[in-house]
Amino acid sequence: xxxxxxxxxxxxxxxxxxxxxxxxxxxxxxxxxxxxxxxxxxxxxxxxxxxxxxxxxxxxxxxxxxxxxxxxxxxxxxxxxxxxxx
Amino acid sequence: xxxxxxxxxxxxxxxxxxxxxxxxxxxxxxxxxxxxxxxxxxxxxxxxxxxxxxxxxxxxxxxxxxxxxxxxxxxxxxxxxxxxxxxxxxxxxxxxxxxxxxxxxxxxxxxxxxxxxxxxxxxxxxxxxxxxxxxxxxxxxxxxxxxxxxxxxxxxxxxxxxxxxxxxxxxxxxxxxxxxxx
Numbered sequence: 700x701x702x703x704x705x706x707x708x709x710x711x712x713x714x715x716x717x718x719x720x721x722x723x724x725x726x727x728x729x730x731x732x733x734x735x736x737x738x739x740x741x742x743x744x745x746x747x748x749x750x751x752x753x754x755x756x757x758x759x760x761x762x763x764x765x766x767x768x769x770x771x772x773x774x775x776x777x778x779x780x781x782x783x784x785x
Numbered sequence: 786x787x788x789x790x791x792x793x794x795x796x797x798x799x800x801x802x803x804x805x806x807x808x809x810x811x812x813x814x815x816x817x818x819x820x821x822x823x824x825x826x827x828x829x830x831x832x833x834x835x836x837x838x839x840x841x842x843x844x845x846x847x848x849x850x851x852x853x854x855x856x857x858x859x860x861x862x863x864x865x866x867x868x869x870x871x872x873x874x875x876x877x878x879x880x881x882x883x884x885x886x887x888x889x890x891x892x893x894x895x896x897x898x899x900x901x902x903x904x905x906x907x908x909x910x911x912x913x914x915x916x917x918x919x920x921x922x923x924x925x926x927x928x929x930x931x932x933x934x935x936x937x938x939x940x941x942x943x944x945x946x947x948x949x950x951x952x953x954x955x956x957x958x959x960x961x962x963x964x965x966x967x
Contacts, residue, residue: 735912748841755840762911764903765838766893773827773836779804780932 735762822852834882839892844908846924847892848954849939850931855887898934902927916959921966 728737733749737761738745749759754775827833839847848927862880866873895903906923913919931937944950951957955965 706873736914738914740914745841749846752840755838762840762842762907764836764840764843764892764896764907766896768836768838771824772838774821774824777822778814779817780819780821781815781817 733758733759831878832882834885835889837885837889837892840913842911843892843903845910845917846903846927847895847906849941850895850935850937851888851891852942853937853940854891855884858883858887891935894935895931899927899930902930913961917952918960919962921952921955921960922955924952925967 729735732738738749741749752761753759754772755761757771789921824937837844844851858880861875862884865877865880869876902923906927907922909923924965928939939952941950941952955967956963957966960966
């Protein structure tokens with residue numbers, strides 16, 4: 700005795716919705732990372748190196764292998780300003 | 786100022802966990818709220834140096850070769866900073882310029898002679914969260930090219946004697962691809 704097709708409709712909806720969210724997140728993450736795989740488990744060193752990448756290339760994921768920094772790189776280093784509590 | 790946390794444990798009293806900072810510039814960490822970009826260039830009496838324009842992945846890819854050629858300059862700089870009692874930023878500018886120029890020369894040479902292998906390796910690193918063990922195949926090609934053309938060799942400092950260094954083992958633990966990488 701066969702299963703009526705109405706019983707399988709929810710499974711179709713579930714698979715479609717998980718697929719939409721999964722592929723959607725995949726593409727959003729790729730888009731946010733300039734088409735590369737996202738970085739993960741970054742520590743302070745990685746984060747400050749990515750800030751330096753951004754100063755050189757204009758993007759956090761941009762890379763360049765020049766031996767010479769672009770003009771203005773030596774004065775674009777930001778000072779981190781802290782609020783004092785005393 | 787000491788920070789007392791509310792769990793009943795004062796983490797800052799574990800003095801033995803902290804490095805000997807008597808000779809270093811020591812101050813407590815604070816979260817920063819804003820940044821200030823000051824575009825005033827360095828004064829004229831400080832000699833200029835070309836900053837390195839390589840970003841994180843190429844620098845990581847070239848790091849062992851920089852270490853091979855520039856070890857003397859780097860050690861000299863670290864010794865100077867160690868001995869200058871927290872004034873290293875001012876007193877070690879000369880040594881720092883040598884470090885920068887030496888590293889730039891290595892990157893320039895690799896770009897000139899091994900551009901394809903270099904690019905393949907740092908693009909692989911950039912796509913794999915900068916984890917060296919995912920990119921051994923391009924690394925082996927880069928290492929052999931750099932050794933042939935520039936004579937620089939990758940060695941792991943402090944690696945145990947009598948074992949194959951981790952970057953020369955074909956099978957890499959924790960890599961996504963479990964088999965031999967080359």
